[in-house]
Amino acid sequence: MTQLQENTRSQIEVEAKDLPLYCPMPDMVKWNAHPRVVIPVGNTGEALCPxxxxxxILKGGPVGHGH
Known part of the structure; x- marks a missing residue:
């Protein structure tokens, strides 16, 4: 069983495999958390939870879009 983390970190590095990204993240304690919200970190490489x-911060920077 995975140990849940308190929502105390002010900066979190994530990887492309974590996209789409939501806050709070699945491994965070939710009893005192805010509503789940999508974090658009793939566009710029970093984003703040409102x-x-x-x-x-997305490791490797923004995700490219192939057309």
Whole structure:
């Protein structure tokens, strides 16, 4: 069983495999968390949660879109 993490980190690095990204993340304690919200980190490589202010940084930068 995975240990749940308190929502105390102000900056979290994520990987492309974590997309689409939501805050709070699945491994965070939810009893005192805000509503689940999509974090658009793939567009710019970083984004802030509008509820808690956690900064998410995408390792490797923005995700490219092939056309």
């Amino acid at each position: 509820y808690c202010g956690t900064k998410y």
